[in-house]
Amino acid sequence: QVDGDGGMEDTAVTDNSVVTVTLNRDRKVYLTNTPGVICQIVVGGTTTKFFTLNDAVRYAQENLGGKATIEMLVDYLIPETDNVVLPVGSDLTFTTAVKTEGSDPNGRYYEGERATISRDPGNMGSFFTVAGNNGQNSTTLTIKNLAFDGKKLANGTIDGGGIYTKNCNVEVHDALFTNCVAQNGGGMFVEIGTKSNNIYPASPEGTYLTVTN
Numbered sequence: 265q266v267d268g269d270g271g272m273e274d275t276a277v278t279d280n281s282v283v284t285v286t287l288n289r290d291r292k293v294y295l296t297n298t299p300g301v302i303c304q305i306v307v308g309g310t311t312t313k314f315f316t317l318n319d320a321v322r323y324a325q326e327n328l329g330g331k332a333t334i335e336m337l338v339d340y341l342i343p344e345t346d347n348v349v350l351p352v353g354s355d356l357t358f359t360t361a362v363k364t365e366g367s368d369p370n371g372r373y374y375e376g377e378r379a380t381i382s383r384d385p386g387n388m389g390s391f392f393t394v395a396g397n398n399g400q401n402s403t404t405l406t407i408k409n410l411a412f413d414g415k416k417l418a419n420g421t422i423d424g425g426g427i428y429t430k431n432c433n434v435e436v437h438d439a440l441f442t443n444c445v446a447q448n449g450g451g452m453f454v455e456i457g458t459k460s461n462n463i464y465p466a467s468p469e470g471t472y473l474t475v476t477n
Contacts, residue, residue, distance in 0.1 A: 302340050304361060304372065305332050311371065313337075316346045321356065330354035335361035336379035336410065337372055344387040350394045350432075352403050358392075359408040378440070380411040387417075390424040390446075390453075396432035404433040412451070414444030422446060424453035431455070 301313040303320050307328065314320040317334070324332035330353055350356060363373040381391060391412060396403040405427070412426045425444035427434070434454065441451035 300338070302338050303334050303336050305334055306371075307332070309368075313372075317342070317348050317358075318346055321348055321350070321354075324356060325351050325354060331356070333357040333359060335359055335374075336381070337361050337374055339380045339382065341382050341384050342387060342391060343384045344389050347387065347389045348392050350392070350403055350405055352396065355404040355406075357406040357408060358410060360410055362409065378409050378411050378438075380413055382413040383415045383417050385415070385417065390426065390428040392427045393424075394427070394429040394432045394434065396430070402433055404435075405429070406435040406437070407439045408437045409439070411440040411442070412444060413442050414450070416443045416445055423448045423455075425450040427452040429454050 301315060303317060304311050304313045305320055305323065305328075306312075312323060314323065314334075317340075320332075320334045324330055324334070330351060334356060336358070360377075360379040361371075361373045362377070363371070367373070383391075392405060394403055394405045407427075414425050423446060425446035426441050428449075429452070434452075436452070444450045446453065
C-alpha cells in the first residue's frame with residue numbers, strides 16, 4: 265500500500281517479485297519485475313525513463329505518434345517477455361545513450377561505447393520483430409551503435425536470431441551481432457513479400473535495408 269499526497273494505492277505483489285515504486289508530483293505509481301531503469305526517451309529537454317523496452321515503445325506510440333529514439337542506459341539481458349514487436353506505422357530508433365559534446369551534464373548516459381542486448385537463456389524469440397503492411401503505413405526500425413549477443417542459443421522461431429523483418433524499412437548503423445543463431449538469418453532475417461534473404465536490397469514494394477559500419 266502506497267500513501268502519497270493524501271491518496272492511497274493498493275497493489276498486490278506476488279512472492280519473489282522485484283518491485284520498484286516511484287512517486288512523482290502527479291502521484292503516478294510504476295511497478296515492474298525488472299530491477300532498474302534500462303532505457304530512456306529524451307524529447308525537448310524532457311527525459312522519460314523506462315524499466316522495459318516495451319514500456320518505451322508503448323510510451324512512444326501513445327504520446328509521440330509512434331516516432332521516437334529509445335536510448336539504452338545499461339547492458340540488458342532481455343527476457344522473452346520484453347522482445348519487441350514494433351507497432352505497424354511506427355518509426356523507432358534504438359541506440360546507446362552516449363554523452364557527447366553539448367549533452368546535458370546532468371543527464372544519464374551509458375558507461376562505455378556501445379550497450380549490449382543479450383539473450384536470456386529462456387528467451388527463444390527474435391529480439392525485434394518488425395512487420396509493415398505491404399508498403400502501406402510503413403514501419404521503420406533503425407538500430408544505431410548497439411550490440412546484440414545471442415549467447416549461441418537458437419531462436420526457436422527459426423527465422424531471425426536477432427531481428428526478423430517483413431515488408432518494412434530497416435536501417436542498421438554501427439551495430440554488432442555476435443553469437444546470434446537461427447535456422448535462417450542468425451543476425452537478421454529480411455522478408456519482402458514472397459522473397460526472403462539475410463540481407464535484401466531496395467525493392468519496388470517500398471521495403472529497404474541499409475547497413476553501415
